[in-house]
Every structure is written in C-alpha cells, then in structure tokens.
Amino acid sequence: MLTTVVFDADETLLDLRPAVTGGLAAVLDEMRRRTPRAADVTLAELESDWGAVFGELSAAPVMEIRRAALARSLGRAGLDDHLDEIADLFFARRFALTRPFPDVPPALVALRRRYTLGFATNGNSRAERCGLAGEFAFEVYAHENGLPKKPAPEFYAAVVEVAGVPAEQIVYVGDSWEHDVVAPRRSGLRSVWLNRRGLPRPAGLVPDAEVATLAELPVVLSDLPAASSDRIDLCVDLGGRRRDSPA
Template identity: 50%
Template sequence: MITTVAFDADDTLVDIHTAVTAGLSAVTAAVADPALTLELFHADADDHWISLADRDAREIRAAAMRYTLARAGREHELDRWLELFFEVRFAHSRPFEGATAVLDKLSRDYRLGYATNANSEAHRCGLGGRFAFEIYALRGGVPKKPPAGSSRRCWPRRRPSRTRWCTSATTTSTTWPALRARACVPCG
C-alpha cells in the first residue's frame, strides 16, 4: 500500500523554465549590451548545466553567467547580475497551475515529500509547509545524481519502500491536471 507520494520540484511541481527565463530576461535588460542576448545567456547556461552537472545549482549558474559576461569583458560584474537573477528567479518560482489543488487533495490520504537536485526550496517557490519531508541535493550527504545503475526516477535511492516518486518524467506542465486521474510511476 502506498503511504507517501514524493515529488521532484523542477518541472514537476515548479514551473522552473518560466522563473529562469524571467531571471535571465531581467539580467539581459539590466546589462543592456546588445552582444549579451537572452538566447546567449540560455545557451551558455545549458552548456554549463551539462558540463558541471554534479555541482551545486548556484555554482553552475554563476559559472555560466561569468562565461556569458566574459564574452563582452564584463565578468567583473558577476555578483551584481547573479543576485538580480536569483532575486527575480525566486520571485517567479511558482507551482504549475493546478499543482496546489492536487497536493491538497493528495495530502488527505498520503504523506507528501519534496525533492530537488537544484535550489528550488519549497518555501521559496510557494510550497512551504506542504510536505512531511524535503530532500535537497548536496545537503546532509544527499548525492546530486542517483547511484550508477539505479533508475533516475528513484532519486534519492534511500527512499521509503511505500513511496511513489513523481518526476518530470511522469508529469509535465501540459499533463499536470491529469495527475488527478493517474498515479505517478512507482520506483521498482
């Protein structure tokens, strides 16, 4: 019998793409350099998320932004623009439409959990106080990536046996309301 439903944060509960785009748009507008476009900030970030995947989310974002700013000789401005990015990113980090209603319904019958391998802390994303537990990568010995050979849907590996994990592989922004009608994929 399933007693716990745990959710991955980014792109499952939290609309991270909209929040990140808002943060990068604010930086692009404030930097006001035609050589440093929103598309360039996004592309450099995508490359850094791949090449530095095992690092802390803030460290990855800083490295990517430093790289983009260096294209115009402005890397010395990193701290200023990084703070602006995170201020705007967290101001726009919100649950997908319908997510809180589903959480409210599920909380009547299940213990709810929240996990992320980035930095979308529940309280900063409009989801504070909703979960029996929260798991954050690189805190308290929690690895960022699952151990080799384990299912990526089952991060972290040390999960309760009666837990159903919901990730962006099982729910998407376009199918979020469908979660009411179907269960998330169980880890096996």
C-alpha cells in the first residue's frame, strides 16, 4: 500500500528556468553598472557558464556550482573580486522568482488527504524560500549532514529513513529519468515520471506511471497496482502458486 509521496523540487514542483534567467539578468545589469567592460557580455554567455563548469563539479553542492559559474561570468568583464556580492544578488533574485508551477498547490491539497508528502532535492531550492513553506511532512536536502546527491543510493535510503515506512510504500515523483525514476526504483521505491515537455520515454525500465502534469497524480496513484513484493505475497496467498509463472 502506498502511504508516502516524495517530490523532486526543481522542474517538478518549481518552475526554475525563469527564476534562474531572472537572477542572471539581474547579475548582468549589475555587471554593466560596475564596469563598461561588461557592455558586450550577453545573457546567453552567462547562461552557458553553468554548463561550462558543471562537468567537473557535478558532485559538488549546487550552491558551489552556481558560484563557480558566476565566477566564470564575472571573469568575462574583469570583475573577479566581486563574487560574494554578486552571488548574494543572484540568489536573492533567484529565490524571489522561484515559484511552484500552477498545478502544484491543488495537487498537494488533494494528495495530502491520503498520503504523507515529502520533498527531496539535490538543488538549492529550499521549500520555505520557494513558496512551499509548511507543505511537507519532511524535507531532504543533498549535502546536509554529508548526504550524497541523487542518484547515489544513500540519498534514497535517507528518504526512506526519514519517511519512516518501508521503501515500497513510497513513490518518488520527478522530471529526471535517471534521478527520479531509475535510481529510486533501484532503491526499492516506486516512481512516477513527470514528463511536462512530452519527451520520448527512454528505453529500458518502465516507470510505475508517467504523467504530463501533477493534476493527474491523485488518480494515477490511486490506480497504481501493488508493488511487486505485495503482488508476490498476494499470489502466494492464492494457493501457493505464482500466477505470473508459466502454468
């Protein structure tokens, strides 16, 4: 029986892209205010700096990756010494602009009637800074107390531990195929792929369910078949023979 629904944050509950773009636009304005050398720097270049530093820092805290990206951006205009102030400016703007997608509040209201709700993220998005204060029974953040990031199995083990129920009672919901579907399943959780953009489903594993919007989630979860271990127990109860085995 499903008792607990745990959500990824960025691009699942939170519309991150406009917030990051708005934060970087504020950074660019400030760079231009501080030096004429920033006149030719573009927003596209600032956006590309994340990708340029992400590869070698992928396991680092997201805050650290963003600071490295900002350092690279400031270097474009000789503003290397301004990192602390500019990072503060970026994060203030980024959090002020980070808000839930419109389908999130009604879905949380509906789901809370039946399930315990959790929030578990690799990212910078603290629930209380992104319009989701008080919405969850528990919150799990990578890098707090040394917790490794998704897709490390330790991350999902921490979710199970804080949820306080067996893994098969938990469904993880998120937009990342690798982090939110494949890796939770390896750790014994159920998973629902949120595919807002209608991407083709990767080959291989079949998620427990796929939804295009969180509005579908209450019905999809109530229709979800029992976890495989439940099914085996059920089949054993029905006369000791596995119904899915060849007769």
